[in-house]
Amino acid sequence: MWREAALVAGKDLRIEARSRVGLWQVVPFAVLVLVLVAFAIGPDNASLRHAAPGIFWIAVLFSTVLTIQRSVAVESGEGTRDGLRLSGIDPAGIFLGKAAAVGLQLLVLQIVLWAGVTVLFNVRVHVVWLAVVASLVATIGLACAGVLYGALSAGLRVRDTLLPILVLPVLAPVLLAGSKAWQAALDGSSSSGAGWLRILIPFAVIYLVIGIVLYGPLQEAA
């Protein structure tokens, strides 16, 4: 299963590297979200610093939807969906591979956004390990839940508009817990931040397990 997951992840990442959709569309979109929300809040530095974690995770969340849509679109070409089903790859391997590819893209995006937040909102992370762990765990949750709901919507003609409606409410706990954990990391309060990890970790584990179990049936149903 892990060999197959690596194969699928490598394939998806190669496709993304060639298409450059992530580089020229998803990253600029996420930076735009940062800038526009900052405009909406106004020039007050204290307000911007206070809102920075929430804005960061809203940008990540919206970008997750775009990344998932790309991941689904890769397999929606004529013949490719059947090709993947006939490939002999275990559906759990496909799920893990696609989630890994999405997760890696989101991590790169978060590094860019982190730099953007630092420059635009003049904030500094005091508990780096907390911000890093929160990002890693939240990314696993976002990628697993996203790929799962992507499979659910894959066979639908209205998938592009339906996917955000399906997936954004599901990802709300990541927005909440991620923002709070990052706020704690900015404030230097590692103990309160660790409490929010207790929401992020089960979320990631639950969607990882559900994805491994249900991706195959969802793929068939789609």
Added chain:
Amino acid sequence: MPGPRPLGTTAPGPPTMVPKAMAPVVQFRAAVALAGRFPALAGVDLSLHTGEVVLVVGANGAGKTSLLRACAGLLPVTSGEAWILGVDLTADHTAVRRHVGLLGHAAPLYGELTAAENVRFAVRALGLPAAAGDRALERLGLVGRLRNTPAGRLSAGQRRRVALAALVARRPALWLLDEPHAGLDAASRSLLGDLIGEAVADGAAVLLSSHEPELAVPLSDRVVTMSGGRVTGTAEGGRRTPLAALPAVEPPPDQGTMGTWHVA
């Protein structure tokens, strides 16, 4: 069905999972498959043995593509009997997939990946060495620039050759070819005939559908006619009988688009 043998392994096996004199490669009896609420297959009876090439003909909507998809485990059989390579499709229609090769209307290729990368992905998915893909690419004439061109920039015929290369490299026990001549030039069509001959000589079985009987009948041992999701007739093909020796037969009225074909 009496005495079907389970595959017994999910690992990539030799091209023929069911040796001669054992269960047929394909055994359908009164097989029904639904596409939504519509019966795409409405009680199909068909058997196909190792080393045999069977051509399926019929008008548009007769159920040819559905039959091939059911054999590939992509369309669940809801009633009747359906065995592929000893696997009961009514119990688990997905288990057979890694042992069959389907060339559908659309080539299952990723446009951003090169021809070689597409074939290599298909090969490595089965755990086979990448060299198998390289040999198949050479066999299909996909060398030099073509080999490293993104599939999205290839012509329809070239994409079909890449898909064929992936199929050849995977050495499936059952080849399922849906309109395999479509989009191919004369040389590629000739090569396709050679590949089918080599596959059956190697112990595989081939089920193909075609609207070009002048090309497909000479490749086949048997020709079965489908209409309304059922097999409505069987005739001898031209693989072992020279086409010229077969009497010309006009197709039935609902097969009007197919032109004249030869049956014994």
